[in-house]
Amino acid sequence: MNSILTIQLLIFATVWTAIVYAINSLYARKLIQVQFKLAFLYIVTMAALGILGEIIYGTFYKYIFKSNQ
Secondary structure (H helix, E strand, O other): OHHHHHHHHHHHHHHHHHHHHHHHHHHHOOOOOOOHHHHHHHHHHHHHHHHHHHHHHHHHHHHHHOOOO
């Protein structure tokens, strides 16, 4: 089951990366050179913000809804 989810996640990420690249290239009206170091920085930053967001959301949820019990 996990291998199927991993494959689906890779396909999802690949398709969306291609879509975003295509939209950006169409907007610029030329093929854009990908700067892999900068792209990796953006990906890692968004992943870290997602994790921090989940932690903050969980903390607020516990504080607001679990404090009444």
